[in-house]
Amino acid sequence: MTKQDLLDTYNRVKPYVHNTPILTSRLVNEHVEAQVYFKCENFQRAGAYKIRGATNAIMQLSEDQKKNGVVTHSSGNFAQALSLAAKSLGIKAYIVMPSNAPKVKREAVLEYGGEIIECEPTIEARQHAADEIVKSTGATFIHPSNHPDVILGQGTAAYELLEKIPDLDYIICPVGGGGLIAGTALVGTYFSEHCKVIGTEPFEADDAYRSLISGKIESNITANTIADGLRTQLGSHNFPIIKEHVSEIIRVTENDIIEAMKFIWERMKIIIEPSSAVAFAGVVKQESQFKNKKIGVIISGGNVDVTNLPF
Amino acid sequence: MTKQDLLDTYNRVKPYVHNTPILTSRLVNEHVEAQVYFKCENFQRAGAYKIRGATNAIMQLSEDQKKNGVVTHSSGNFAQALSLAAKSLGIKAYIVMPSNAPKVKREAVLEYGGEIIECEPTIEARQHAADEIVKSTGATFIHPSNHPDVILGQGTAAYELLEKIPDLDYIICPVGGGGLIAGTALVGTYFSEHCKVIGTEPFEADDAYRSLISGKIESNITANTIADGLRTQLGSHNFPIIKEHVSEIIRVTENDIIEAMKFIWERMKIIIEPSSAVAFAGVVKQESQFKNKKIGVIISGGNVDVTNLPF
Numbered sequence: 001m002t003k004q005d006l007l008d009t010y011n012r013v014k015p016y017v018h019n020t021p022i023l024t025s026r027l028v029n030e031h032v033e034a035q036v037y038f039k040c041e042n043f044q045r046a047g048a049y050k051i052r053g054a055t056n057a058i059m060q061l062s063e064d065q066k067k068n069g070v071v072t073h074s075s076g077n078f079a080q081a082l083s084l085a086a087k088s089l090g091i092k093a094y095i096v097m098p099s100n101a102p103k104v105k106r107e108a109v110l111e112y113g114g115e116i117i118e119c120e121p122t123i124e125a126r127q128h129a130a131d132e133i134v135k136s137t138g139a140t141f142i143h144p145s146n147h148p149d150v151i152l153g154q155g156t157a158a159y160e161l162l163e164k165i166p167d168l169d170y171i172i173c174p175v176g177g178g179g180l181i182a183g184t185a186l187v188g189t190y191f192s193e194h195c196k197v198i199g200t201e202p203f204e205a206d207d208a209y210r211s212l213i214s215g216k217i218e219s220n221i222t223a224n225t226i227a228d229g230l231r232t233q234l235g236s237h238n239f240p241i242i243k244e245h246v247s248e249i250i251r252v253t254e255n256d257i258i259e260a261m262k263f264i265w266e267r268m269k270i271i272i273e274p275s276s277a278v279a280f281a282g283v284v285k286q287e288s289q290f291k292n293k294k295i296g297v298i299i300s301g302g303n304v305d306v307t308n309l310p311f
Numbered sequence: 312m313t314k315q316d317l318l319d320t321y322n323r324v325k326p327y328v329h330n331t332p333i334l335t336s337r338l339v340n341e342h343v344e345a346q347v348y349f350k351c352e353n354f355q356r357a358g359a360y361k362i363r364g365a366t367n368a369i370m371q372l373s374e375d376q377k378k379n380g381v382v383t384h385s386s387g388n389f390a391q392a393l394s395l396a397a398k399s400l401g402i403k404a405y406i407v408m409p410s411n412a413p414k415v416k417r418e419a420v421l422e423y424g425g426e427i428i429e430c431e432p433t434i435e436a437r438q439h440a441a442d443e444i445v446k447s448t449g450a451t452f453i454h455p456s457n458h459p460d461v462i463l464g465q466g467t468a469a470y471e472l473l474e475k476i477p478d479l480d481y482i483i484c485p486v487g488g489g490g491l492i493a494g495t496a497l498v499g500t501y502f503s504e505h506c507k508v509i510g511t512e513p514f515e516a517d518d519a520y521r522s523l524i525s526g527k528i529e530s531n532i533t534a535n536t537i538a539d540g541l542r543t544q545l546g547s548h549n550f551p552i553i554k555e556h557v558s559e560i561i562r563v564t565e566n567d568i569i570e571a572m573k574f575i576w577e578r579m580k581i582i583i584e585p586s587s588a589v590a591f592a593g594v595v596k597q598e599s600q601f602k603n604k605k606i607g608v609i610i611s612g613g614n615v616d617v618t619n620l621p622f
Contacts, residue, residue: 021332042580043334228471262617269353269582269613302580306573307622 001152001241003190009152010159013055016088019160020044027267032283034290035166039161042272042302046112049157049300050081050144053179056140056153058082066136068090073119073126075101076229077301078144083114094139096129098122104305145177146235155183159191161296168195170290173298174278175199175208176230178238180300185245195296196247200282202226202257207233208242209249211230226254226310229275229301250282257281258310264299273304297299312463312552314501320463321470324366327399330471331355338578343594345601348479350472353613354581358424360468360524360611361392361455364490366397367464368401368453369393371476377402379449384430384437386412386611387540392427405450407440409433456488457546466494469582470502472607479506481601484609485589486510486519487541489549491611506607507558511593513568515535518544519553520560537565537621540586540612561593567593569621575610584615 023038041049064269069092072082086093095114097106098121109116114146119129134141143150157180158171171188175181181199188197201208202233204225210218217239234242252260261277263284264270276299283290283297318495334349348446351359369381380403383393390406397404406425409432420427430440445452454461468491469482482499486492492510499508512519515536521529528550534542563571572588574595575581587610594601594608 026356045337242478265582265617269358271576271580271582306576306620309617309620311618 001148001186005152005156006159006187006190009056010136010156012059013052013153015157016055016085017052017156018201020157022161022164023268023270025268032287032290034283034292035294036283037161037165037266037294038297039157039296039298040270041157042270042276042299046077046080046084047301047303048077048081049154049180049298050077051085052156053147053150053153053183054078054081054085054142055089057147057149058085058091059151061140062193065140068140069093070138070142071096071130071133072142072144073097073130074144075105077303079105080108080112080303082142083109083112087113092139094133094137096126096133098126102305143235145179145232146237148237150179151182151238151241153183154180155187156297158184158187158296161298162187162191162195165294165296166192167294168192168296169293170196170198171296171298172198172200172225172282174230174275174300175201175276177232178208178234178242180298181246182238182241184298185241189245197244197245198282199242199249200278201249201251202230202278203251203253204232206249206251209251210247212243215308227275229273230278250286252278252281252285255284260284262311265293270299271302271304271306272299273301274301274310276300312460312497316463316469317466317498317501319466321467323370324363324464324467327366327396328363328467329355329510331468333472333475334579334581336579343357343598343601345594345603346605347594348472348476348605348607349579350468350609351581352468353587353610357388357390357391357395358612358614359388360465360491360609361388362396363467364458364461364464364494365389365392365396365398365453368458368460369396369402371460372451375489376451379451380404381453382407382441382444383453384408384441385455386416388614390416390425391419391423391614393453394420394423398424399426403450405448407437407439407444413616424585450581456490456543457548457564459548461490462549462552464492464494465491466498468609469495469498469607471583472609473498473502473506476605476607477503478605479503479607480604481507481509482607482609483508483509483511483590483593485538485541485586487586488543489519489545489553491609492557493535496607500556507554508551509593510557510560511589512560512562513541513589514564516542516560517562520562522550522555523557523560538568538586538589540584541589541602548594553585561597563589563592567596571595573622581610582613582615582617583610584612585621587611
């Protein structure tokens with residue numbers, strides 16, 4: 001994936017995504033003794049950065065492929081994002097969701113026009129159901145994170161951030177399936193001379209941290225983390241990029257995540273989901289490393305059940 | 312208070328307050344079938360518009376008065392705002408707070424450098440304690456809402472809003488002590504040809520609604536509303552302005568307020584306090600009146616205990 005691929009991607013998806021605001025806070029900066037720039041993808045369409053990659057992947061399909069629609073399996077933000085991106089582009093989206101997916105997530109998918117196919121709550125059942133849809137409808141399968149066009153699309157958030165704040169020392173983002181961090185790392189490499197890209201993970205789902213040590217994709221045996229977007233593992237398309245371009249993975253505890261989330265809510269007055277709080281928790285945890293630096297933090301999303309909070 | 316007074320006020324306080332962002336949301340606009348511009352004073356310093364009036368009032372003091380500091384009685388946003396404004400301007404702030412004020416509010420005042428004087432939780436005790444401070448220290452009493460310089464300062468939020476969106480049909484804001492609505496109404500009159508200013512109130516504290524009917528300042532016998540910033544009544548300085556320049560007061564139920572607050576949290580991903588939700592609840596309630604109009608909604612503040620929510 002080249003610098004030109006990223007520029008083309010940005011120009012392609014620009015009309016369909018928000019150039020989200022970058023917020024700063026004096027109080028936050030004093031707290032961590034650094035200059036922090038929050039790229040607010042919680043204000044993005046469908047409440048998370050995922051619409052970027054979903055839009056790009058759909059736009060790269062041929063006209064024939066578009067006629068048959070797209071399919072993915074997700075119970076999270078990508079399900080909503082693909083539904084909305086497909087609707088905006090006038091094509092059909094099939095979303096395979098486990099039967100135990102929260103009602104609020106099902107409703108969001110339906111609201112954005114996606115068609116839900118229920119399956120048993122196992123990885124095998126999800127993939128099997130998606131394969132069946134591909135067979136019966138001719139829809140194209142779009143993986144939520146391990147897909148080149150998704151990775152390129154997710155990178156556009158960091159591109160917008162560097163466009164406005166070009167002299168960042170670091171960009172920090174959470175690591176789940178690896179789409180966001182891979183796209184961000186490519187952008188950091190191509191569009192900045194010295195900006196390092198750092199990933200953050202819960203200790204409870206530290207597969208990326210372990211993967212960088214072992215040199216192969218590791219899984220999470222359990223993933224008991226409140227950061228529900230980060231329970232997944234890396235993939236064949238994004239892992240090589242992460243290995244080459246990500247300088248470090250910081251791990252944080254569940255308590256770090258909840259503290260960071262509450263701090264951002266109270267001080268910034270913005271609603272961020274636990275997975276997003278993981279990035280700022282990493283800054284707090286390694287404060288001395290970031291002292292007096294300019295840091296971009298990608299607030300990946302704001303989809304959280306406000307009637308069921310961890311504080 | 313003249314147009315020039317407002318311009319002077321704006322130029323005076325500008326270096327000390329944030330020109331807060333104006334947010335819009337496609338989903339919100341579709342929901343109410345109007346174009347809504349949210350002036351986000353929840354992102355203001357100390358989390359509410361109150362810093363505007365507090366700053367202006369302090370800056371209008373003589374050098375001799377400044378030496379002795381300022382005093383107010385408040386258990387809400389004005390306590391924090393006066394503390395922070397005084398700190399920014401290098402003067403002393405005494406804050407009279409009832410002994411039953413929430414710990415979180417006391418801590419915020421202390422953090423912003425205010426000195427707390429505790430009193431019994433009655434209106435008489437509050438005024439008495441403030442009078443004592445004036446006598447013993449020579450500090451100047453600044454009323455949270457019924458003070459000409461406070462009214463002018465609060466108007467600067469609407470001024471910034473009209474500067475960016477000049478062709479608004481309505482500006483809607485909540486009515487508590489009357490400082491914000493009076494300042495907003497003056498700005499609407501002086502800086503727009505046709506923009507109407509509307510106030511919103513809980514039914515449970517509808518003193519302004521009743522005051523406009525009776526032609527004199529009415530009180531709330533009870534004020535059992537979740538909108539804790541709106542339990543107070545109008546004053547001698549702001550009531551005449553409100554009578555002349557406010558076109559209407561819309562009243563909403565407690566349920567309307569909670570629904571509006573939850574809707575904004577979930578859809579806009581921003582944290583607003585119940586008093587702020589009252590303004591948007593008014594838009595939802597009288598949707599047909601606002602259909603296809605351009606509406607500015609002042610989100611007055613975001614200071615809410617996130618561990619104790621009404622949903």
